[in-house]
Amino acid sequence: MKLKIDHNIELVPISLEYAGDIYESFDEEIIRFLPIDIPPQKIEDTIAFINHSIEQMKNETDLVWVILKDDNFTGCCGIHTLPSRQPHFGLWIRREQQGQGIGKKVVQYVLNWAITNLDVEYIKYPVDKHNIKSLRLIKELNLVLSDVYKMGNIKKLEVEEYRLYKR
């Protein structure tokens, strides 16, 4: 399903149409604080990720969107493991379009939309404690810091898990 965030930012379900854009943008810098050790080395890896996401959407396990600004590819976001009723939200914005307030609008809109519209207890926002930009996105949302843990094999993330509870 599509979500319209404001007059020029829109979320559309991920599809193979965006494979090239995703492959080009999802680089070392973007994954610095994500639980991924190396970015895709060939476009087939990105295509496999998109096909897996489409499958997960059919299974109603995940919601995965492409973020568009003025109809142009700007990043990705998703809500994962819905059947647990404690799903987590994640996003990334392509480097050229960071710092314009897009990430903040997406996080605020999607978390509020999801807590209102999905059958969940709470939504997790797991973030590495050094990911200052990502922490800034949730500053005004009054999320609850509910857990801290380490994640990853090669790359070790120091995760702070914030949660938005259903009221």
Ligand SMILES: CC(C)(COP(=O)(O)OP(=O)(O)OC[C@H]1O[C@@H](n2cnc3c(N)ncnc32)[C@H](O)[C@@H]1OP(=O)(O)O)[C@@H](O)C(=O)NCCC(=O)NCCS
């Ligand atoms: C985190 C991320 C999504 C932010 O997206 P964005 O569109 O650039 O974010 P915004 O422009 O909405 O806002 C970023 C906030 O960080 C601040 N910021 C920007 N650059 C910064 C920097 N170098 N140091 C500190 N703060 C910075 C901005 O001022 C803003 O805060 P403010 O609104 O309180 O002033 C983006 O940097 C990204 O995709 N990172 C890589 C993937 C990632 O880490 N995802 C999050 C996983 S939890």
